[in-house]
Amino acid sequence: MAGIYIHIPFCKQACYYCNFHFSTSLDLKDEMIAALIKEIKLSSLYLLNDKSETEIIETVYFGGGTPSLLNNDDIKNLLDAVRNNYTKSKDAEITIEANPDDINKEKLSTWKDAGINRLSIGIQSFKQQDLQWMNRAHNTTQAFESIVLAKDAGFNNFSVDLIYGTPGLTDEEWKMNVEQVINSGSPHIACYALTVEPKTALQKMIALKKKVDIDTDQQANQFLLLMKWLKEAGYEHYEISNFAKPGYRSRHNSSYWQGKKYIGIGPSAHSYDGKSRRWNIANNPSYIKSIKNNIIPFEEEKLTNVERLNEYIMTSLRTIEGLDLKTIEHNFSAEERKRIENAVIDYINKKMIIYKNECLILSNEGKLFADRIASQLFFTT
Structure with missing residues (x-):
């Protein structure tokens, strides 16, 4: 069993905490989609140690970037390429990451028709001040509405992302965020401490005293509170940052922690075949040019x-x-x-x-x- 991760290297804006190494423009979108589809075909033998074997694909994950920016035909064509070049499990988990401001009735319906059966919704916070601080494109209203719309569309398997430890986020406000997700009925919650990565806008603004630095003691306390609240609410803490109701663990992410094989499609995507790791170059134009010449532009290391x-x-x-x-x-x-x-x-x-x-x-x-x-x-x- 193996998984496929499809990296969509486009986004509407750079959140301050992102290490933004890919294009924010959609100018290359059509060329990029064509390249992704071609790489899916070119990579079809990578996971097989014996070329006569058949590797069953049990998960497909659209990440990024912002996969929810893709139109309906893009997603359908990418999934068709997976089906045409791999043996996909009948009950495969197919996830798409989506921003609240990209979620609407039409998109949800077409995602479902295309075969998407799980959503990962990047809400991050229900507090408007936090969303503005992180330079997120959505607002509090859209955060709430995205969950309602997903459930109304029949997506019972979905996850909500939250971020804790942002400057100014009190424990009471953090509890409100967590309770909103619990009360929404989300079967899966992924929570991450805000980190300051090198060469990000956030790191530069903190260095220039334009942003308040994070408080690691505050983050540790909010993590302890999180574990307590979600345990009381019946969530299983199955991985450091991930909590799920019984039967709703992320099968795709779990495969990473279980050491299963996976293949990454797109700029900067990583792959693992059980013996080696490889990673594609991050530059969009260079990636597209190389794929056009039937060459996957990657570096590789054999694991000792x-x-x-x-x-x-x-x-x-x-x-x-x-x-x-x-x-x-x-x-x-x-x-x-x-x-x-x-x-x-x-x-x-x-x-x-x-x-x-x-x-x-x-x-x-x-x-x-x-x-x-x-x-x-x-x-x-």
Whole structure:
């Protein structure tokens, strides 16, 4: 089983916190769609270690960028290309990321007709001040209406994105945001702390004192509150940033954490075949030109056993199932299992890691330090 990620490198405006490495213009849209369709065909053998095999596609994810800017024919043609070049599972999860201001009855209807069966709605906040601070194109009214419209159109499987830790967001306002999503009946919630990435507009404005810097203590507290509220509301915290009602985990995103194969289509998209990773160039015109010449413009790295081990440590610790010591012993060695067991003793004593059924699972406090804990368990030469 494998997944396909289709990166749509267009957007209406640059949110301050985005690392905006792709075009904001739609001038190249038709050429880009043609290139994406062609790359889907050119990439059809990448996932197969044995060219006589058949790899079943169980998820398709339209991300970006802003996939909801595409017209109906664009989406239909891209999905047709997937169906024509891959064996797609009958119950495949097909997701599109959508901004609230792009959601309307007509689009929802045509998405459904095209085969889209899951939405990821980038609401970020129901507080107008937050939306303005992040330079989002939608407003509070559109945020609320997008969920109502999605449900009315028959999309029972959808996710809402929220961002916490923005300057000025009080715990009470954060609770209001979370309660709005809970009360909406959204079966899936993805929550992220606002981060300041290098070379973004936000980083530059903070450096120039035009924006208030983020408060990491505030973010940590709001994350702890989030976990408490969503647990009480019946959501399963199945990955650091993701919460779902039973049966509504994101199958596509879960495949990344489970180490399944996936292929990325489009500029800057990444792919993984179980043995290597590759990533396409980010420049739109260069990408289009190369695809026209039947060449996928990518760089590639073969993963060593150490890299595979460290990736497993990093991804598994983020999940509700945790790091399986039996998997470490089976896929790597008994010595590696012992090394990791010795390395986590202090974390277990501090109740940051829970040892259960030969698995290491982060506690709520441990989740605040997930990246740090993972890096300290990495094998280093």
